[in-house]
Amino acid sequence: xxxxxxxxxxxxxxxxxxxxxxxxxxxxxxxxxxxxxxxxxxxxxxxxxxxxxxxxxxxxxxxxxxxxxxxxxxxxxxxxxxxxxxxxxxxxxxxxxxxxxxxxxxxxxxxxxxxxxxxxxxxxxxxxxxxxxxxxxxxxxxxxxxxxxxxxxxxxxxxxxxxxxxxxxxxxxxxxxxxxxxxxxxxxxxxxxxxxxxxxxxxxxxxxxxxxxxxxxxxxxxxxxxxxxxxxxxxxxxxxxxxxxxxxxxxxxxxxxxxxxxxxxxxxxxxxxxxxxxxxxxxxxxxxxxxxxxxxxxxxxxxxxxxxxxxxxxxxxxxxxxxxxxxxxxxxxxxxxxxxxxxxxxxxxxxxxxxxxxxxxxxxxxxxxxxxxxxxxxxxxxxxxxxxxxxxxxxxxxxxxxxxxxxxxxxxxxxxxxxxxxxxxxxxxxxxxxxxxxxxxxxxxxxxxxxxxxxxxxxxxxxxxxxxxxx
Numbered sequence: 001x002x003x004x005x006x007x008x009x010x011x012x013x014x015x016x017x018x019x020x021x022x023x024x025x026x027x028x029x030x031x032x033x034x035x036x037x038x039x040x041x042x043x044x045x046x047x048x049x050x051x052x053x054x055x056x057x058x059x060x061x062x063x064x065x066x067x068x069x070x071x072x073x074x075x076x077x078x079x080x081x082x083x084x085x086x087x088x089x090x091x092x093x094x095x096x097x098x099x100x101x102x103x104x105x106x107x108x109x110x111x112x113x114x115x116x117x118x119x120x121x122x123x124x125x126x127x128x129x130x131x132x133x134x135x136x137x138x139x140x141x142x143x144x145x146x147x148x149x150x151x152x153x154x155x156x157x158x159x160x161x162x163x164x165x166x167x168x169x170x171x172x173x174x175x176x177x178x179x180x181x182x183x184x185x186x187x188x189x190x191x192x193x194x195x196x197x198x199x200x201x202x203x204x205x206x207x208x209x210x211x212x213x214x215x216x217x218x219x220x221x222x223x224x225x226x227x228x229x230x231x232x233x234x235x236x237x238x239x240x241x242x243x244x245x246x247x248x249x250x251x252x253x254x255x256x257x258x259x260x261x262x263x264x265x266x267x268x269x270x271x272x273x274x275x276x277x278x279x280x281x282x283x284x285x286x287x288x289x290x291x292x293x294x295x296x297x298x299x300x301x302x303x304x305x306x307x308x309x310x311x312x313x314x315x316x317x318x319x320x321x322x323x324x325x326x327x328x329x330x331x332x333x334x335x336x337x338x339x340x341x342x343x344x345x346x347x348x349x350x351x352x353x354x355x356x357x358x359x360x361x362x363x364x365x366x367x368x369x370x371x372x373x374x375x376x377x378x379x380x381x382x383x384x385x386x387x388x389x390x391x392x393x394x395x396x397x398x399x400x401x402x403x404x405x406x407x408x409x410x411x412x413x414x415x416x417x418x419x420x421x422x423x424x425x426x427x428x429x430x431x432x433x434x435x436x437x438x439x440x441x442x443x444x445x446x447x448x449x450x451x452x453x454x455x456x457x458x459x460x461x462x463x464x465x466x467x468x469x470x471x
Contacts, residue, residue, distance in 0.1 A: 040067065040139070041121040044153045048114060055107035059116060060158050064151040065096040067122035072102050075115040080105065089161045091379070095130040097151055099159055118154050126150055134279025143235075143275055145289075146217040162379065166319040171211030171285075178217070179203045185222035187233040187272040188215070189287025209268050212286040218272050229267035234295060238273060241295035245271060248301055251340055252308045256332075259401075260312045260409030264416055269311075271304070282307035301341060306333035312412045315419035320376030324422050327388010328408070331396070334389075350393050353386045354460055357451070368455070373422060373445040390460065391444045398465040399433055407432040433465065440465040 050056045063069065065086055072080045080102055087099040100118075108114055127135040127150060137150035146152045157164040178186040182202040189212060193205040222233040225242055228250045234242035249271055257263065263284060270287035273295055274280075280303060282288045288307045293300040309332040313325045337343035357367055366380045372391070375381045396404045407429045411420055414428075426445065430437040443449040443463070450463055 039121065039123050040152075041119075042067075042153060043117060043119050045115065045117045046154075046156065048116070048156065050108045050110055050112050053110050055109050057104055057107050059102040059104065060156070061100045061102070061118075061154040062097040062151055062157045062159075063100065063120060063154040064122070064124055065098055066125050067098055067120055067151070067154075069098070069100050069154065070119040070121060072119075073117045074105060078105075080116070087159055089159055092130065092161050095127060095161075097159075100154065120154060124150060124152055132279075133277055136275075136278055142220070144217075144219045145274065145278070148214065149279070162320065171213050172208075174206070174208045174212065174215060177203060177205050178219075180219060183221055184219055185224065185233065187218050187220075187222055187224075187270060187287075189270045189283065189285055191268055192231070208285055210265065210285045213283050214281070214286050216272070216281065216287065216289050218274055218289060222273070229269060231270045233270065233272045235273050235292065238292060238295040241297075242273070244298065244301075245290070245295055245304060248304060248340060249308065252305055252336055253311075255336060255339060256308060256312055259405045261413050263311060264413075280307050282310040284311045298341060302333040302337045302343075305336040305340075306330060309333060309336070312409070314412050314415035317419040317421045318376065321381070322373055322375040322422060323381040323384040324372070324388050324425070326381070326384045327386070327390075328392050330385045330389040331392040335396070346393075350390060350460060353390060354454060357386060358454060361455075368448055368451050371445060371447050387444075387450075390450075394444075394460070394464040395429060395437075395440075398435075399429070403432040403434075404429075435465060437465055 046061075048059065069082065069084050072082045074080050082100055082102040084098055084100040086096055089095050089097070102116060104114065124137055124139060124146075126137050132149075135150050137145055137147060137152065148155055157167075174190070178188075179201055180186055182197050182200055184202070186204045186206075188204075188206045190206045190208040193207050194203075195205075196203045218233075221236055223236060223239055223242065225232050225234070225246050227246055230246060230249045230253070232242050232246045232249065234245070249269070253267055253269075265284070267284070269284060272287060272289045273292055274289050276291045276293050278289075278291060280288070280290050288304075290304055290307060294304045306329045309329040310325065313329075316323075316325060334343070334346055334349060338346060357364075361368055364380075364383070366378060367383055367387070370378045370380055370383075372384070372387050375384050375387075399407070408425070410432075411425045411428050414420065415424060422445070426437075426441050430441070443453075453463060454460070
């Protein structure tokens, strides 16, 4: 069974601390309410499509482990039967969710659609114990954020994370109306349509400029500065750093466009500061949530550059993905730092990665056993940041600026609407090179020969395309 939302429509209400309403334009709708002790009461409406080839008699959903579904109604408003219990993911046994199975009154045929409305409540808590240290989500006067990462609302899914990861998923449009005490600011991606104040409360209305892959709702006593299509929301203590972030964001967008060509839409980008260790994330339409370190210290500006480079990522059609774009972003962020901040540590950074991979192989044996191209199916995409950096570092050094940028930018321009695969990018890089890159990609993508050679004492420079070992 493969049941997925056709689109998302979300409404959120936070009372006492905040009141938030989000009214997106398409079928999925969410509403939340919280009390001073941080508990939530919510409703979510899903319009779903059976994308499988078999009739479906149940709909599975997951919500946060301290949240409980109270009622479920069908499209005609009638109550539906359901079961729920706290369970763990079969392939991630440290992560608990409340798993809900809703029994449909009649089987949903392949391609059929239905609409479900759920009422639920409880407490929003993070997932740091799973190893996802950034998921510290909560409702708090100092800083709050609502997002699907913490299952703040019921989301379609099984109890197998790898299955959920590869399921098809649609981006969605939204119009968000949020009412908060006037000392707070709600930050979100998209366009700020209006802000009005009445009786000590402020109402923010945001609208998406294009479908978004996610919705993040950080709420705090933000300040805001903007220029050239970039809005920066910052925490009060980081007003000086916010001006630097704005300057670098505007300059970074211009630099990336000079390398890879236009985004295809006029920038309307929100950069939203969140506390350190809360997890950065980027989308041109959904905005950038950026941890505070980039606001506090120019040495961490590469974190912002990393997220900016993701704006030039075409949708990834690989399922599961090796997340090669994280390796590319890690490399490009350092290349941007060299240009914008006069950073001169590229060679040392690359060598430090090599040293770390070799010294820590005992704790991460997958680095010597799993090829880069299979990181997604093996569930080790964390390696993509480092291994991908090394591969793209060597490719850029061999191809040079013009050929490398033409290949990477050409991939984005060709696939920004339809999506593209890792192999699509490799083919474009190969076509841009003045040498056959097949042996290089065999070593770096399809096998772990690159690691074997480093472990045998080869230098990183010996693993570049011009010197790739060919037996």
